[in-house]
Amino acid sequence: MIVCILNIIFSLLTSISLGYWTYVLLRLLTGFSNGGIGVCAYVLAIEPIGPAKHGIAGMSTFYFYSFGIALISGIAYIFQSWRFLYIASSIPSVIFLLFMLPFIFESPRWYLIRGKTDEAMKIMQNIAKINGNHLPENVYIVLDKEAKRRDHESIETGTKEIVAASIRDVIRSPLLRMRLFLLMGIYFTSSIVYYGVNLNATNLKTNIYFSVLLNSVVEMPGYLLVAFLIDRYGSKSLGIGAQWFSGIFCLIGSLIGSKENWKATRMVCGVLGIFGMAGTYNLLYVYAMELFPTVVRSVAIGCARQAGQIGSILVPFVVVKSASLSFMVFGICGIVGGILMFFLPETLNRPLYDTMDGTES
Numbered sequence: 537m538i539v540c541i542l543n544i545i546f547s548l549l550t551s552i553s554l555g556y557w558t559y560v561l562l563r564l565l566t567g568f569s570n571g572g573i574g575v576c577a578y579v580l581a582i583e584p585i586g587p588a589k590h591g592i593a594g595m596s597t598f599y600f601y602s603f604g605i606a607l608i609s610g611i612a613y614i615f616q617s618w619r620f621l622y623i624a625s626s627i628p629s630v631i632f633l634l635f636m637l638p639f640i641f642e643s644p645r646w647y648l649i650r651g652k653t654d655e656a657m658k659i660m661q662n663i664a665k666i667n668g669n670h671l672p673e674n675v676y677i678v679l680d681k682e683a684k685r686r687d688h689e690s691i692e693t694g695t696k697e698i699v700a701a702s703i704r705d706v707i708r709s710p711l712l713r714m715r716l717f718l719l720m721g722i723y724f725t726s727s728i729v730y731y732g733v734n735l736n737a738t739n740l741k742t743n744i745y746f747s748v749l750l751n752s753v754v755e756m757p758g759y760l761l762v763a764f765l766i767d768r769y770g771s772k773s774l775g776i777g778a779q780w781f782s783g784i785f786c787l788i789g790s791l792i793g794s795k796e797n798w799k800a801t802r803m804v805c806g807v808l809g810i811f812g813m814a815g816t817y818n819l820l821y822v823y824a825m826e827l828f829p830t831v832v833r834s835v836a837i838g839c840a841r842q843a844g845q846i847g848s849i850l851v852p853f854v855v856v857k858s859a860s861l862s863f864m865v866f867g868i869c870g871i872v873g874g875i876l877m878f879f880l881p882e883t884l885n886r887p888l889y890d891t892m893d894g895t896e897s
Contacts, residue, residue: 540573540632542570543625543626546565546566547626549562550566552619554684578821579643580640583825583888584663589767599756602759602897604628606752609749641662648890649830657671705832705892710718716839720840721876722840722876723820723844724846725779725870726813727844727851731848732865733751733813735818735851735852737808747803754811755810758812769855771823775819776874776878778812778813778819779810779812779813779871782816787811792805812870824894825888826883827881831891
């Protein structure tokens with residue numbers, strides 16, 4: 537709620553900024569205010585869902601992201617003024633605050649690790665009621681370390697001790713530390729490819745509005761394919777294959793060069809590159825959710841995404857060079873990202889853990 541309010545304020549102020557440095561400051565504040573909203577929203581949406589549906593439920597959320605990009609390209613074409621564009625970018629936050637926020641509930645896993653078992657059970661009962669089911673009176677939820685106890689009747693409900701952890705605990709754990717650093721590397725390379733191929737549309741000398749629209753539309757089949765295959769092959773295998781698919785076509789695009797008669801072929805290579813990397817980039821949300829326990833899940837994914845943001849910051853410096861060089865860099869990053877994912881475990885059909893002990897065991 538807070539970040540949505542800040543996004544509305546800073547976006548509207550940006551639209552009326554009178555100087556360059558005022559504009560830069562307001563854009564900085566906008567990015568600072570809403571940088572983590574995607575992670576929070578995704579974690580909140582997926583944590584109540586069982587492991588059998590993590591993949592398909594997680595990937596289904598990204599259709600709205602691609603639809604938003606397609607919509608913004610149309611708005612930018614109709615209103616070719618950056619001021620109108622920033623006003624339009626504040627509208628989704630207004631819609632969320634007025635029409636969606638009242639129907640959203642807190643994650644039961646968050647209540648559980650905060651020691652508020654009763655509140656967690658109320659949410660689970662509400663979910664069951666909405667789905668036309670009910671929970672028996674003798675059913676309750678517990679932390680993963682408590683679930684290992686055979687005598688479940690001895691587990692007390694009500695208010696319990698808070699289970700807390702931070703990024704320092706992730707760094708201290710050899711298992712989670714390795715996962716975090718590998719994931720940061722993968723997010724870094726994936727962001728370079730994902731945002732780079734989109735920005736590289738300016739080098740292809742095609743209609744930029746059409747290129748952005750086409751890239752956003754092409755992402756949707758990527759989500760659909762990954763959602764269909766993730767529960768069969770797992771996040772790791774799909775992530776490696778999708779990154780290499782994207783990397784190979786970007787490398788092919790780099791070999792074509794800047795010949796005018798090959799413009800359509802370069803565009804196809806870019807479209808196929810974004811097709812593969814769109815599936816990967818959003819698959820990483822599902823994968824990262826399964827790699828870390830609830831107590832550090834948001835902060836770990838946030839750290840990994842910060843590495844991705846650094847990659848996206850570097851992208852414009854690559855894109856300004858040339859289409860061939862840009863495609864070469866994107867291709868190498870796609871291949872390297874797939875190699876890094878080899879060192880992470882497969883999480884297919886594994887539960888979401890709540891505590892550090894549960895994950896490490």
